[in-house]
Amino acid sequence: MATQQELDDAVVAAAxxxxxxxxxxxxxxxxxVGYKILRDEAETNRAAAAADVRRLRDQVKAxxxxxxxxxxxxxxxxxx
Numbered sequence: 284m285a286t287q288q289e290l291d292d293a294v295v296a297a298a299x300x301x302x303x304x305x306x307x308x309x310x311x312x313x314x315x316v317g318y319k320i321l322r323d324e325a326e327t328n329r330a331a332a333a334a335d336v337r338r339l340r341d342q343v344k345a346x347x348x349x350x351x352x353x354x355x356x357x358x359x360x361x362x363x
Contacts, residue, residue, distance in 0.1 A: 285293075
């Protein structure tokens with residue numbers, strides 16, 4: 284049969300182990316939240332980059348149209 288001191292020591296050890304496990308769970312939850320924040324930021328950045336690509340593509344198309352118009356005008360010669 285265990286003595287009262289042995290029982291007390293076992294309770295203290297179990298409480299310390301439980302506290303350590305709770306601490307590890309808290310750390311894991313903090314990392315999970317951090318990863319979610321990073322994932323959300325990455326999605327925001329991806330959406331912004333896609334919008335930039337669309338805007339630049341439109342600018343390139345407009346520039347190509349202006350260049351083509353200038354070439355056509357130059358080939359047509361002077362208008363009088």
